Amino acid sequence: MARPAHPFDGLDTPAVARALSQIADRDEDLADAYFERLEELTLPAEGDAPGVRLRREEGLAIRLVRDGHSWMAARDEITPAAFSESLRRVARALPSAFYPEPRLEVSPPGAASGTEELADFPLAVARAVRARHVAFPLRLTVRRHRREIQVVGPRLVPEAETETYYSLEAEMPWGRWGTLLPGLDGAAEEVAGALVERFRCRNAPPPEGRSDAVVVLGSGAAAVLLHEAVAHALEADSLALSGGGAARGSAAERAVGVALGPEGLNVLDDPSTAPEPVRRRSDDEGSAVTRRWLLEAGVVRQPLADRAWARGSDVLLPGAGRRASRHEPPGPRSTHLELLPGDVPEQDLVAEADDGFLVPELAGGRLDPVSGRLVLDVPCARRIRSGTPADPVGPFRLVGAVAGLLEHAVAVGSTVHPGGAGWCAKGGRKLPVWATAPSLRLDGVEVEA
Amino acid sequence: MSPPASGGSGGRGVDPALPEVLDALRRRGLDRTEVYAKRGRSRVVDRTPGGTRVSDHREEGWAVRAGDDRGSLFASATGRPDPAGPGGPGSSWPEADGDALELAAGGPEEGAGPASPDAWRDPPHLDAPLAGEREALALLAAVRRELESELPGVRPLLLQLADGASEWQVASSLRGRPGVAATGRGRAAYLRVEAALPGGAGRRGVRAELETVAPEAGSLEARGIARRLADRLTVAARGRAPERDRGELVLAPALGVRLLEALLPLFLPPRGPELARHLEDRSGPLASEAVSVIDDGRLPGGVLAAAADGEGIPTRAVTLVDEGTYRGPLGPGCSRRPGWRDLPRPGPSHLYLAPDGERPPADLLEGVARGYYLLDADGAFSVDWDSGRFSVPVVGFALERGRAVAPLAGAVVEGRLGRLLRGVQAVARDLAFSPRGGGLLGAPSILVAGLEIRGV
Numbered sequence: 001m002a003r004p005a006h007p008f009d010g011l012d013t014p015a016v017a018r019a020l021s022q023i024a025d026r027d028e029d030l031a032d033a034y035f036e037r038l039e040e041l042t043l044p045a046e047g048d049a050p051g052v053r054l055r056r057e058e059g060l061a062i063r064l065v066r067d068g069h070s071w072m073a074a075r076d077e078i079t080p081a082a083f084s085e086s087l088r089r090v091a092r093a094l095p096s097a098f099y100p101e102p103r104l105e106v107s108p109p110g111a112a113s114g115t116e117e118l119a120d121f122p123l124a125v126a127r128a129v130r131a132r133h134v135a136f137p138l139r140l141t142v143r144r145h146r147r148e149i150q151v152v153g154p155r156l157v158p159e160a161e162t163e164t165y166y167s168l169e170a171e172m173p174w175g176r177w178g179t180l181l182p183g184l185d186g187a188a189e190e191v192a193g194a195l196v197e198r199f200r201c202r203n204a205p206p207p208e209g210r211s212d213a214v215v216v217l218g219s220g221a222a223a224v225l226l227h228e229a230v231a232h233a234l235e236a237d238s239l240a241l242s243g244g245g246a247a248r249g250s251a252a253e254r255a256v257g258v259a260l261g262p263e264g265l266n267v268l269d270d271p272s273t274a275p276e277p278v279r280r281r282s283d284d285e286g287s288a289v290t291r292r293w294l295l296e297a298g299v300v301r302q303p304l305a306d307r308a309w310a311r312g313s314d315v316l317l318p319g320a321g322r323r324a325s326r327h328e329p330p331g332p333r334s335t336h337l338e339l340l341p342g343d344v345p346e347q348d349l350v351a352e353a354d355d356g357f358l359v360p361e362l363a364g365g366r367l368d369p370v371s372g373r374l375v376l377d378v379p380c381a382r383r384i385r386s387g388t389p390a391d392p393v394g395p396f397r398l399v400g401a402v403a404g405l406l407e408h409a410v411a412v413g414s415t416v417h418p419g420g421a422g423w424c425a426k427g428g429r430k431l432p433v434w435a436t437a438p439s440l441r442l443d444g445v446e447v448e449a
Numbered sequence: 450m451s452p453p454a455s456g457g458s459g460g461r462g463v464d465p466a467l468p469e470v471l472d473a474l475r476r477r478g479l480d481r482t483e484v485y486a487k488r489g490r491s492r493v494v495d496r497t498p499g500g501t502r503v504s505d506h507r508e509e510g511w512a513v514r515a516g517d518d519r520g521s522l523f524a525s526a527t528g529r530p531d532p533a534g535p536g537g538p539g540s541s542w543p544e545a546d547g548d549a550l551e552l553a554a555g556g557p558e559e560g561a562g563p564a565s566p567d568a569w570r571d572p573p574h575l576d577a578p579l580a581g582e583r584e585a586l587a588l589l590a591a592v593r594r595e596l597e598s599e600l601p602g603v604r605p606l607l608l609q610l611a612d613g614a615s616e617w618q619v620a621s622s623l624r625g626r627p628g629v630a631a632t633g634r635g636r637a638a639y640l641r642v643e644a645a646l647p648g649g650a651g652r653r654g655v656r657a658e659l660e661t662v663a664p665e666a667g668s669l670e671a672r673g674i675a676r677r678l679a680d681r682l683t684v685a686a687r688g689r690a691p692e693r694d695r696g697e698l699v700l701a702p703a704l705g706v707r708l709l710e711a712l713l714p715l716f717l718p719p720r721g722p723e724l725a726r727h728l729e730d731r732s733g734p735l736a737s738e739a740v741s742v743i744d745d746g747r748l749p750g751g752v753l754a755a756a757a758d759g760e761g762i763p764t765r766a767v768t769l770v771d772e773g774t775y776r777g778p779l780g781p782g783c784s785r786r787p788g789w790r791d792l793p794r795p796g797p798s799h800l801y802l803a804p805d806g807e808r809p810p811a812d813l814l815e816g817v818a819r820g821y822y823l824l825d826a827d828g829a830f831s832v833d834w835d836s837g838r839f840s841v842p843v844v845g846f847a848l849e850r851g852r853a854v855a856p857l858a859g860a861v862v863e864g865r866l867g868r869l870l871r872g873v874q875a876v877a878r879d880l881a882f883s884p885r886g887g888g889l890l891g892a893p894s895i896l897v898a899g900l901e902i903r904g905v
Contacts, residue, residue, distance in 0.1 A: 048547065050547070054524045055790055056535045110536070
């Protein structure tokens with residue numbers, strides 16, 4: 001099937017590659033050009049002005065990595081002159097040095113459309129909430145995000161990539177809630193269910209603090225736990241912060257083979273199996289993505305690495321380089337986490353967790369890469385009584401060391417659901433992340449009220 | 450976009466493309482229109498365990514807010530302002546939707562005093578060149594050297610210098626009449642340092658970070674920054690938690706800034722006055738007479754000082770709390786616009802707790818018979834506005850007869866926010882600003898009585 005037209009089809013990528021080879025003149029040099037177009041259409045909550053918001057941007061970045069040093073130039077335009085000037089800046093060449101100006105034709109973005117689709121969604125959510133026989137003040141902001149990129153290297157020109165997805169922000173008197181969605185069709189029911197659960201928990205008291213709680217994480221909550229405790233913990237740059245040898249990548253290499261969790265934990269990062277509108281064949285550095293086993297039977301197999309961290313390593317593989325924008329350097333991050341299913345039916349996970357908590361979602365988490373301490377925010381949960389979810393409990397936190405928390409994962413559910421999609425803002429660089437996971441039961445974890 | 454003819458404000462040098470965009474929107478029947486354009490350049494140099502990164506950025510973009518009585522829109526795009534819409538030829542404007550838009554009309558509010566844009570003179574640091582790669586790396590190396598000298602065994606995690614300059618323009622039209630027309634320039638160098646001290650030899654492993662700002666990179670002083678961070682790490686690593694205790698507390702400027710950041714909702718419309726009333730209702734004024742809070746968009750020597758705010762309204766000093774009495778939230782002339790992508794919102798430029806120009810900080814410490822000198826927050830300064838309670842983890846020293854007797858860590862100060870504010874006994878003259886809350890927040894050392902401190 002023919003590929004749909006892409007705005008970067010008019011880039012003379014062979015000429016760009018030839019130009020890059022002028023600055024990457026040593027064998028070990030890494031150079032690339034990154035072309036980006038972003039569009040964000042926002043329909044804010046009712047009563048907010050301005051009433052519709054459109055942001056469009058495009059630009060490029062040129063990068064050269066050599067001997068542990070990296071130089072990057074980013075511009076808010078895609079023009080031959082901006083490309084050439086960026087090359088000169090990255091090469092730290094004299095103004096008199098000649099760099100070619102390849103043809104860089106970018107098709108115009110065209111008319112803005114899609115406002116109706118966004119406008120219909122809050123109405124659908126409101127209907128789905130009413131169908132659950134509750135009513136509460138709700139302000140919903142809906143956004144459509146579109147990102148188109150083309151990466152070019154001196155020897156490699158992968159296909160251009162496109163991502164389209166939606167984000168929601170709900171404001172209620174008792175707090176905020178947000179999620180990412182690959183599409184809006186049929187999503188109103190799921191969103192309404194989550195919002196109504198927040199409504200029912202709004203005045204629930206927090207539980208007593210304890211260090212031996214049994215917690216069943218729903219698929220969304222399990223995905224957030226794995227994002228913080230596995231994905232962030234196994235990013236090559238985070239591993240380097242935890243200390244160790246001076247050799248580049250050595251901390252990440254030493255992590256391979258370490259048992260981080262029980263045998264039932266099989267965690268992968270695979271951008272090629274993400275929901276179709278955000279599925280990727282190559283990462284933001286142009287490397288082919290891989291089905292990366294982060295944990296296989298609880299043991300670290302392949303930490304997340306980009307080209308700079310994987311270079312010179314016999315162990316690390318590139319393909320997990322992501323960039324928040326042309327103005328940010330790439331770094332190793334996860335895209336689409338998968339927790340493979342176990343063999344325990346979901347109802348059994350709950351039935352065997354008497355006096356524990358059922359946590360459908362986590363509001364967020366924080367991992368300190370130096371100490372390994374992890375804090376997960378639980379906005380609301382259900383106490384499990386007589387093997388079934390019962391009374392709601394209010395906000396609390398799950399805390400512990402990464403390895404300690406994962407060791408408490410005693411059972412993995414048998415049914416996988418998409419869930420836990422959200423923004424990851426490590427280092428202030430905001431990226432969408434996706435996940436599919438079954439439910440997960442943790443025995444003996446610390447709960448902080 | 451041609452650069453403005455001069456710094457300052459008043460519409461001189463506004464790019465002709467701006468009125469063309471306003472005309473295009475007016476032809477679409479939108480009678481309230483504003484166009485904003487900004488361009489900037491910056492250099493970011495950082496050192497991490499992964500190596501050294503040098504990046505050079507040129508940013509240029511623009512945005513419009515437009516509407517009528519029936520709806521409104523916001524559109525923004527990279528490049529120069531284009532009457533065809535965001536995205537250039539072949540593009541189009543989104544349809545106005547939702548609620549009507551109110552744009553700022555122009556001058557400062559009645560009784561605010563003179564704030565003539567023509568009286569403004571750009572500070573000289575705006576013309577300083579950006580730090581070069583060699584200069585930036587030398588500064589980072591000096592910070593690292595000083596840090597390792599102050600604290601053997603420390604591991605720098607991030608050393609980052611971000612040096613940038615920008616210029617912006619704004620023009621508006623209100624119901625067929627010209628609104629604002631202003632230009633401005635900015636220049637600032639931010640230094641961020643993160644470091645860890647591994648555990649061992651009777652100390653716990655800790656991590657700390659420090660961010661500071663100066664008008665230009667050459668004004669950043671490596672030794673002072675390294676010493677502050679080393680002090681912070683040493684205390685956190687060696688300190689002990691206290692028993693539940695009360696006593697006089699001296700808050701160092703860094704912690705005072707965190708307090709002001711936590712109090713920001715008080716100073717933001719529309720909810721600020723309601724929150725202030727909630728705190729005042731219980732026992733008198735908002736704070737003690739020692740507390741005056743000011744936001745000054747044209748603070749002399751201020752890194753963010755400018756003639757006009759993000760909506761083109763002349764800036765001025767606004768008293769938010771006057772000797773303990775709440776005066777109101779940030780108003781006209783206090784609108785912040787971090788970039789061309791962002792809608793303008795009320796926010797701090799140089800928001801500070803007014804210092805006592807006569808009182809050295811040592812005076813506050815010497816007067817404490819038994820208490821604590823709190824250097825900084827060791828986590829979030831959280832406020833529950835419904836209950837009026839706050840909680841903040843802190844590090845510092847235990848004090849006896851004005852002298853530090855033991856390092857303090859793993860401690861929390863908590864209580865009623867009103868009690869904290871009304872318990873301020875005195876402030877010192879050592880006002881220091883930090884980049885927080887979207888602007889710069891400043892505080893001197895603060896002496897507070899009547900609060901509880903306990904171990905975590």
